[in-house]
Amino acid sequence: xxxxxxxxxxxxxxxxxxxxxxxxxxxxxxxxxxxxxxxxxxxxxxxxxxxxxxxxxxxxxxxxxxxxxxxxxxxxxxxxxxxxxxxxxxxxxxxxxxxxxxxxxxxxxxxxxxxxxxxxxxxxxxxxxxxxxxxxxxxxxxxxxxxxxxxxxxxxxxxxxxxxxxxxxxxxxxxxxxxxxxxxxxxxxxxxxxxxxxxxxxxxxxxxxxxxxxxxxxxxxxxxxxxxxxxxxxxxxxxxxxxxxxxxxxxxxxxxxxxxxxxxxxxxxxxxxxxxxxxxxxxxxxxxxxxxxxxxxxxxxxxxxxxxxxxxxxxxxxxxxxxxxxxxxxxxxxxxxxxxxxxxxxxxxxxxxxxxxxxxxxxxxxxxxxxxxxxxxxxxxxxxxxxxxxxxxxxxxxxxxxxxxxxxxxxxxxxxxxxxxxxxxxxxxxxxxxxxxxxxxxxxxxxxxxxxxxxxxxxxxxxxxxx
Numbered sequence: 001x002x003x004x005x006x007x008x009x010x011x012x013x014x015x016x017x018x019x020x021x022x023x024x025x026x027x028x029x030x031x032x033x034x035x036x037x038x039x040x041x042x043x044x045x046x047x048x049x050x051x052x053x054x055x056x057x058x059x060x061x062x063x064x065x066x067x068x069x070x071x072x073x074x075x076x077x078x079x080x081x082x083x084x085x086x087x088x089x090x091x092x093x094x095x096x097x098x099x100x101x102x103x104x105x106x107x108x109x110x111x112x113x114x115x116x117x118x119x120x121x122x123x124x125x126x127x128x129x130x131x132x133x134x135x136x137x138x139x140x141x142x143x144x145x146x147x148x149x150x151x152x153x154x155x156x157x158x159x160x161x162x163x164x165x166x167x168x169x170x171x172x173x174x175x176x177x178x179x180x181x182x183x184x185x186x187x188x189x190x191x192x193x194x195x196x197x198x199x200x201x202x203x204x205x206x207x208x209x210x211x212x213x214x215x216x217x218x219x220x221x222x223x224x225x226x227x228x229x230x231x232x233x234x235x236x237x238x239x240x241x242x243x244x245x246x247x248x249x250x251x252x253x254x255x256x257x258x259x260x261x262x263x264x265x266x267x268x269x270x271x272x273x274x275x276x277x278x279x280x281x282x283x284x285x286x287x288x289x290x291x292x293x294x295x296x297x298x299x300x301x302x303x304x305x306x307x308x309x310x311x312x313x314x315x316x317x318x319x320x321x322x323x324x325x326x327x328x329x330x331x332x333x334x335x336x337x338x339x340x341x342x343x344x345x346x347x348x349x350x351x352x353x354x355x356x357x358x359x360x361x362x363x364x365x366x367x368x369x370x371x372x373x374x375x376x377x378x379x380x381x382x383x384x385x386x387x388x389x390x391x392x393x394x395x396x397x398x399x400x401x402x403x404x405x406x407x408x409x410x411x412x413x414x415x416x417x418x419x420x421x422x423x424x425x426x427x428x429x430x431x432x433x434x435x436x437x438x439x440x441x442x443x444x445x446x447x448x449x450x451x452x453x454x455x456x457x458x459x460x461x462x463x464x465x466x467x
Contacts, residue, residue: 002236002466004243007040008226008252010177011100011128011150016041018463019180019228021256022104022131023189023434024048025419030087031264034094035456037101044131045091047103047119049076049387049416050083062420064385070402073386077111081118088119092126100128102152106190107135108291110386110398113143120147129177134190134293135389138164141172150177152228156184156192158211165219179216180228180254181209185285187231188256188436190293199285199294205229206242213249223249230254234438234445237466255463257436261448262456268425271433272453274298280440290393290412298433302418310411312350312368313361314343331358331368359410362392367410380414387416 007014020036022028024046033043052060062079064072084103091101105116120127120143132140133154144151153169153176155161161179169176184191185202193199209227216225226249229242233253236243242251260267261275284299288306297303316337317324326344328337330351337358339347347358347368355368359377369377384394390404391397393412397404415432422431442448447462454462 001464004240005236005464008250010042013100015099016460016464017226017250017252018042018460019102019131019230019252019254020044020259021188021230021254022046022048022102023256023260024050024104024106025416026051026423027260027265027267028104029266030090030094031266032259032262032456033087033101034091035262035264036259036460037091037095037099039457039460040099041460042100042102042128043091043095044102044104045084045087047080047084047087047105047115048109049080049420050087052079052083052086059424061424064383069384069386069396072384073110073402076385076387077114077118080111080115081122084115084119085122088123088126092123101126102129102131103127104131107132107137107140108293108389109134110388110396112137112389113139116143117147120149131180133180133182133192134291136160136164138168141169141175145172145175148175150175152176152178152180154180154182154192154230155212156182157194157208158215160192161212162215162219165215170219173219173221176221176225178226178228178252179212180230181205181212182254183208183229183231184294185231186437188283188296188439189434190289190291190295191231191285193285193294199287205232209242209251210247213247216249226250226252228252228254230256231436232438234258234441235467236463257439258459258463259456260435260439261442261453262459263453264456267423268428271422271428274428274433275435275439275442276448276451278435278440278443283435283437283439285437288412290391290409290415291388292390292392296435296437298435298439300433301429302431302433306411306413309367309369309373312355313365313411314339314347315365317364328358328366331356331366337366360407361411362407362409369410374410377410380417381408383417384414385416 008017018041020043022044028046033045036043066072129150131152183205184193289295320338323340324338350368357374358366381394384396386396389398392409395404395408418431
C-alpha cells in the first residue's frame with residue numbers, strides 16, 4: 001500500500017479514494033464501473049447515451065426514426081434514460097455491495113436535466129453520486145438533493161466553483177461529496193479552458209488546486225470533503241506531495257485513461273491495441289468539437305482531416321471592399337463572394353486538387369471540401385437528433401425554436417455519430433478517439449509489457465502500490 005493512501009467514507013461505506021473517470025458514449029459502462037466498485041473504488045457509469053440491451057443481451061442500436069429534429073430529440077432522451085438505468089442496474093449487481101457507483105452526465109448534453117431526473121428516479125438506492133461537468137451545472141445540487149444522492153461537480157478553476165457555490169451549491173451543501181478538479185491541459189475528452197487561458201501554455205495544477213481548497217474553506221466547506229484530482233493521473237507516487245498535505249486537505253484521484261485498457265473495458269480490441277502504440281504528443285488539444293469547448297483526442301486521420309479542412313479556408317466579403325476586390329470563381333455558383341487576390345489563387349489551387357465545393361461558416365469564411373465530404377457534412381447536419389444543448393455543427397439548440405440562430409459550421413462534426421461508431425467497432429482511424437495526454441505511457445509502463453492487459457482488480461491493486 002502506497003503511503004498515506006487510506007479509505008474515505010463515501011455513500012455510507014469505506015472506499016478507496018480512487019474514482020473511475022466517466023467516459024461517454026458507451027465507454028464507461030457496467031462492466032468497467034461495476035468491476036471498479038467491486039475492487040473497492042468508486043466506479044462511474046457514463047449516462048451519456050448509454051447502451052440498452054434486447055432480451056438476448058445484444059446491444060440495441062440507437063436508430064432514429066422520426067422525421068423532425070425535435071421528435072428525434074425525444075427518441076434520444078428515451079434511449080439515454082433506458083440505457084443509463086440498465087447500465088446502473090448491471091453495475092450495481094457486479095459491485096456486489098462493495099465500493100460505490102456514480103453516474104456521470106454532461107451538463108451541455110441535450111436534455112441533460114430530464115435524463116438525470118429520469119435515471120435517478122428509477123435507480124434509487126443504487127447510485128451514490130453524480131459527477132457532472134462540461135458547462136456550469138447550477139441545478140445539479142438541487143436535483144441531487146431532491147433524489148438524496150451526492151453530487152460531485154467537475155470544474156477547472158477555483159473561480160468556476162466559487163460561482164457555482166454562491167449561486168446554488170451553498171443551499172444544498174450537505175450533499176456535496178467532493179469537488180473534481182479536471183485539469184484542462186491534461187484531461188481527455190472535453191476540457192474547461194477559459195478564454196483567459198492559453199491552450200499551449202499548461203499551468204501547474206498544484207497552485208490551482210490549492211486555490212480551489214482556499215475557496216472551499218471560504219465557503220465553510222470542511223477539509224474532509226475531498227478534492228478529486230483528474231487529468232494526467234497515472235501513478236500515485238507522482239502525487240506524493242499532494243497526499244496528507246494540509247494545504248490541500250483531503251485528496252482523491254480520478255483515473256480516466258488507464259481504465260480504457262482493462263479486460264472489462266468495453267472498447268473494441270483494435271482501440272486497445274492502438275493505445276499501446278501512442279507516443280508523447282499524439283494526443284491533441286483542439287477546438288473542433290461542436291460543443292465549442294476544447295477537447296483532447298488522439299491525432300488520428302479523423303482529426304487530421306478536420307485540421308486540413310480548416311486550413312482550406314478563406315475569408316470573404318459580400319461586396320468588393322478593401323483588399324477583397326476579386327470575385328471568387330470556383331466552389332460557388334451564382335453568388336457573389338469577394339476575396340483577396342492571394343485567396344483567389346489558393347481557392348483555384350484547392351479546386352484543382354478536387355476540393356471543388358465551398359461551404360460557408362458562421363465566421364464569414366468559406367472552407368473547401370470534396371463532393372463526398374460535402375455530402376457527408378450535409379447528411380450529418382440533416383440527421384441531427386439534438387445530442388447537445390447547443391451544437392455548432394448542426395445549429396441545434398434545446399431552446400425555443402431549436403436553433404442557435406447561427407449558421408451550421410462545416411468545420412466541425414457530428415459528435416454523437418462518431419462516438420457511437422468508435423465505441424461499437426467502427427474504424428478507429430476514421431472516428432474521434434478521446435484520450436488523456438498521458439495515454440502514451442501505456443507504451444512505456446512496464447506493467448503493460450508484452451501486451452499485458454490487466455483486469456480492473458489488477459489495475460486497482462497496482463495503483464494502490466503507488467504505480
